[in-house]
């Protein structure tokens with residue numbers, strides 16, 4: 557008997573231009589202005605991310621049984637170009653959730669990033685054919701295809717809640733997620749922090765970086 561997989565409605569699109577703006581920011585800037593609270597610990601780049609690249613887009617969420625990718629295949633059929641596939645697979649590294657074939661197929665559907673709270677495999681194929689891939693681990697042990705699962709539902713990745721349509725940002729430092737309702741505000745604050753950090757960079761280069769706060773916070777006792 558075939559499984560039933562509930563597919564929730566398509567969420568509203570992100571505000572115009574926001575994805576492009578976020579691509580010139582970083583996960584650290586975004587999480588800093590979000591109370592250092594936006595991250596999915598343990599999910600890191602494993603394939604296909606070029607140095608300095610930032611992946612961004614609305615979350616296409618999937619909840620699956622750990623070690624099973626039946627509904628992940630189905631999610632690729634309902635993807636909208638520009639989506640970041642976010643797979644909540646319980647953080648288990650016992651079995652891979654996707655590999656080179658599914659990763660390549662996802663790319664042909666316009667998916668721009670693969671975020672898996674679980675393991676993946678076929679790293680060389682993923683690096684050549686799939687969107688940048690983020691996962692908690694790597695194992696050659698393959699997935700089951702039995703279900704159950706759900707698509708565009710609320711999920712949790714590494715303990716971080718993600719709703720379909722939330723803004724996902726992924727780079728060398730991991731994953732940050734901004735709830736849909738706060739996207740405009742957080743992106744604006746992150747841009748401001750980016751400009752402030754550029755000024756600090758220039759001050760470091762000029763030897764004028766303000767260190768007075770350190771003396772106020774800490775007394776060094778030399779032995």
Ligand SMILES: O=C([O-])CC(=O)C(=O)O
Nearest residue numbers: 654655656657658659698
């Ligand atoms: O067998 C699977 O479903 C996972 C896999 O290796 C692939 O997608 O290439």
Ligand SMILES: [Mg+2]
Nearest residue numbers: 655656657678
């Ligand atoms: Mg494979």
